Amino acid sequence: MEKIIEIRGLKKAFGKTQALSDVSFDVSKGEIVGFIGPNGSGKSTTIRILLGLIKADEGRASIFGQDVWDEAVDIHKRVAYVPGDVSLWPNLTGGEVIDLFLSMRGQKVDKQRKEELIKKFEFNPTKKCRSYSTGNRQKVALIAAFAADADVYIFDEPTAGLDPLQERIFQEQAREVQQRGASVLLSSHILSEVEQLCDTVAIIRQGEIVEAGSMNELRHLTRTQIVMKTNEKVPSLEEQDFAHDVSREKGEIIFQLDSDKMPEFLHFIAPYHVTKLESAPPKLEDLFMRHYESTKGGV
Structure with missing residues (x-):
């Protein structure tokens, strides 16, 4: 262009x-x-x-x-x-x-x-x-x-x-x-x-x-938020390199997923009989804060 x-x-x-x-x-x-x-x-x-x-x-x-x-x-x-x-x-x-x-x-x-x-x-x-x-x-x-x-x-x-x-x-x-x-x-x-x-x-x-x-x-540089429910427990999710900030609330698993690791994630959860799976697309704010959360201000 x-x-x-x-x-x-x-x-x-x-x-x-x-x-x-x-x-x-x-x-x-x-x-x-x-x-x-x-x-x-x-x-x-x-x-x-x-x-x-x-x-x-x-x-x-x-x-x-x-x-x-x-x-x-x-x-x-x-x-x-x-x-x-x-x-x-x-x-x-x-x-x-x-x-x-x-x-x-x-x-x-x-x-x-x-x-x-x-x-x-x-x-x-x-x-x-x-x-x-x-x-x-x-x-x-x-x-x-x-x-x-x-x-x-x-x-x-x-x-x-x-x-x-x-x-x-x-x-x-x-x-x-x-x-x-x-x-x-x-x-x-x-x-x-x-x-x-x-x-x-x-x-x-x-x-x-x-x-x-x-x-x-x-957007590929940011993470997608995942909310999911499964019939079986997913004990090793925290150990996967694509999952970040994993938490469990009211039977739901909430975590941040590296956007380019979606195929790997879907393959990983297939045996656990997923009953709910929601993803929120990454926002510009996520990328922005990634650069400013450790260093703030400027000239």
Whole structure:
């Protein structure tokens, strides 16, 4: 697939604080990539480098094959960006700010598209920005971004302050721009949002990418929860290398199964006359916590 965003070996320090030590991943054309990690892990620093706001100490990053620092002006003509905390001009109305953002792109404004988005996000564009809540300030930026005819959308915690219904509208719009061929980089710590929306994920911890790949690929790295009942006792389950955290409650056996060991597990339990067998697919949260349960925080 055509690579739209390419990041290789980014490093960035602020004084003695190493914000990024090794960040590498790609975003392909028409792909939604989840960029996840807790606050302070290096997500926003990476995005600021992509936007040409700060320069990396080492490594390289490009969008559309253009260097993000040297050719930032040309890149920005085709990129829409929404930060996690939007600041607006207090004396302008929300509608005026949306129009201003769109006019700065130098493109013809699709007024019908803009009005549709205002309606979908249930936004009142006539109020002064000083009166807007955090969620309404986010709506201004989201409406302006989705109304733009961009090839890349970069979102840094874009649903801050939005209610669940508005979060769903955001997800629908992200899928819509994806369907027309745009690429999306979504930085978020809301794992359920990333899991529902993204094709691939990159997990960052303390300035390093610790896991990256498609959702299907990464699910193989997590464990499936198994709940089962059998007619006969299964005395040696704890001794099997595919079973983890085995517990027995109310006649049920509950444990974590290595996802790639399912055939081995089914062969093992066949003689025990299984009467109940339930499996819960691995979640992105399981993979995420695997990397953070022993080491927390970051810079």
